Amino acid sequence: MDVTDRIAKTFHMDDEAWRRHANPWSVWTRFAAVPALLVAIWSRTWIGWWSLLPIGVVVAWLFVNPRAFPPVEHPESWASRGIYGERVWLRDRDRVPPDHRAVLRLLVLLGLVAFGLIVWGLVALRVWPTVFGATVLILAQLWRIDRFTRLWENARPGAAGGAGAATR
Structure with missing residues (x-):
């Protein structure tokens, strides 16, 4: 079991949760959670220990998010196809x-570097590494979803050489 499998288990991602997470609202509101979490953590300088409240709200949202929206049975949007592609990747690498x-490994590396910049910026209260790290993290995640979208297009039922059984 690798890191991504552990993350999926932590979030209790069963088939229904994956279909709900494929809703574009789920995808885009998770992206919106990144700056919200950064501001919540940064708010410790303004409101002290009370910052745990907005941090807790954002973290709770990240756990609830994959189940908060109606399921997508037939992915048509870019975001939905990307989440379905991620599911293919997790089930049958x-x-x-x-x-x-190779690209996914590169994106994981970029994400780790971005996360390091974010941590440095939040600990040192430096704007540039926080914003730059968040930007790199979001761009890497968008690229990752794009790769998963391509994977879904090649693996979906009915596609040439498709992996329809691997996605159900």
Whole structure:
């Protein structure tokens, strides 16, 4: 079991949760949670220990989010196809072409660097590493979703060489 499997288990991501998470509202509100979390953490300088309240609200939202929206049975939007593609990747990594795997590894590395910048910026109360790290993190995540969208397009039922059984 690797990190992504552990994250999926932490969030209790069953098939229904994945279909709900594929709702574009779920995807885009999770992106909106990034700056909200950064401001909530930064707010410790303004409101002290009370900052735990907005931090807790954002973290709670991140746990509730995958179940908060109606399920998507047939992904049509870019975001929905990306989440369905992520599910294919998690279920059967052997079906992922080598070029996708290489890019996904690069994006994980970019995400780790971005996370490090965010932590540094939040600890040191420096704006530039916080904002730059968040920007890199979001761009890497968007690129990751795009790769998963391509994976879904190649693996969906009815696609040439599709992996329809792997997505159900």
